[in-house]
Amino acid sequence: MFPASEFLPCLYAFVGGIGFCVLFHLRGKEIIFTSLGGAAGWLAYLLALPVVGSEVMAYFVAAVALSVYSEIMARVRKCPVTVYLLIAIFPLVPGAGIYFTMQHAIRGENTLFLTQMMHTLSLSGALALGILLVSSAIRMWQVFRRRTHSNSGR
Amino acid sequence: MTAKDSDPNQGNRPAEEPDGQLLDLAAELGFRLSLAGAEVDRVEESMQRFLRAYGVESGEVFAITNCVMVSLTDKEGRSSTRIRQVPNHGTDLTRLMAYNALSREVAHTAPSLEEVQARMEELAQLPKGYPVPVQLLGSAVGAGAYALFFGGGIRDAVAAGLCGVAVGLCNLILDFLETNQFIRTIVGGAVLTLCALALVNLGVGESLDAVIIGALMLLVPGLIFTNAMRNILTGNLISGPNLVIQALLIATAIALGTGFVLSLAGSF
Structure with a gap:
């Protein structure tokens, strides 16, 4: 269904993640797990894109996927979720969007500039919304657990 | 510290x-x-x-x-x-x-x-981050990998890696001078665009866009926007908007830095 080269960006996202770990002073095994999160996020995006059809929705799905991954890893590895999210989010950060918005601006292509800017903002919004949806759901679940059996809480 | x-x-x-x-x-x-x-x-x-x-x-x-x-x-x-x-x-x-x-x-x-x-x-007493050469290598790997990620070839990756090293050096110098993040991002964007233009003109890189975007990933406001939204949704209306402005300022600074050099180069 997909040629293998479609999935090469996941590998690039993984390698790029390792580079970013160094910049954020991360050490140890977490480097591998956080970078894998970035690759997983992009894989989710690639798989979701033909299903949902729109780039913004695919971003949302990918954000949910990488957020679920991060929350699980944070509990398994007993680390703050931020550590995983911070690195794993990079493939989905619309850096290209910022660049093309700027390019349209300096070329004086006002309609394209506005379209691209709205698109970039939508992508950022979808990304934030996906992550927040997962973390809010988990928080609600924790409160639910604490309320229902108040003695067995953490 | x-x-x-x-x-x-x-x-x-x-x-x-x-x-x-x-x-x-x-x-x-x-x-x-x-x-x-x-x-x-x-x-x-x-x-x-x-x-x-x-x-x-x-x-x-x-x-x-x-x-x-x-x-x-x-x-x-x-x-x-x-x-x-x-x-x-x-x-x-x-x-x-x-x-x-x-x-x-x-x-x-x-x-x-x-x-x-x-x-x-x-x-x-924990060590304060990686030694400088490792940090520069990290910038190079990050920028290079993202040039490939955004559709560049191997040569673009090498060029973006070199731009990444330039951005890394730039950050170290500006850190030393205690420059604020806005200026640091503008300068970083300008420096990486200059390097990318030079390297593409020298024939090291092929696609200017891929080289610039790859190196630019070192400057983007990764999780800031998400944290901003999180704060706003939880009702923290001081830190939330504060971070939104920070994220928008960084994005603007990237556009200013790269755009300034690109339009300057375009006018020659």
Whole structure:
């Protein structure tokens, strides 16, 4: 269904993640797990894109996927979720969007500039919304657990 | 950072303040978490848990992106407060993990304050990030991989890697000069675009867009926007908009830096 080269960006996202770990002073095994999160996020995006059809929705799905991954890893590895999210989010950060918005601006292509800017903002919004949806759901679940059996809480 | 890690309030603490050390440690923990790049909620929650662990129920904590405050009132109704300003800082995930672990442990076991103090001093000795060559290598790998990610070829990746090293060097110099993030991002964007133009013209890179976008990923406001939305949704209307503006400023700075050089090059 997909040629293998479609999935090469996941590998690039993984390698790029390792580079970013160094910049954020991360050490140890977490480097591998956080970078894998970035690759997983992009894989989710690639798989979701033909299903949902729109780039913004695919971003949302990918954000949910990488957020679920991060929350699980944070509990398994007993680390703050931020550590995983911070690195794993990079493939989905619309850096290209910022660049093309700027390019349209300096070329004086006002309609394209506005379209691209709205698109970039939508992508950022979808990304934030996906992550927040997962973390809010988990928080609600924790409160639910604490309320229902108040003695067995953490 | 070692100087700032040490406690400025020790020695001249008024004698009638029984919870002084507890306050100092809570504020110091919040300060260090903040300095390592922890989100505002995490800082507040850690300080709150810290106070709770030692039986303080009348304590208040408050954190914004560049300040932490802890205040508590003792049984006689005397209140005391610590305010720590958090200077400009990067993100140090190793420290964030270490202080987070310490905070969780203290919340569960509530060891003696002297022990906590000793542990804090121990953690202040953690290495401060990777050596410079490794950091530059990290920038190169990050930029190169993202040039490939955005559809560049191997030669674009090499060019983007070189631009990444330039951005890394630039950041180190501007860090040394204590420049603010806005200027740092503009300069970083301009430098990477200059390098990309030069390398593409020299024939090292092929696609200017892929090279620039790859290196530009070193400057993008990764998780800031998400944290901003998180703060706004949880009703933290001071830190939330603060971070939104920060994210937008960074994005604008990237556009300004790269756009300035590109339009300058376009006019020749």
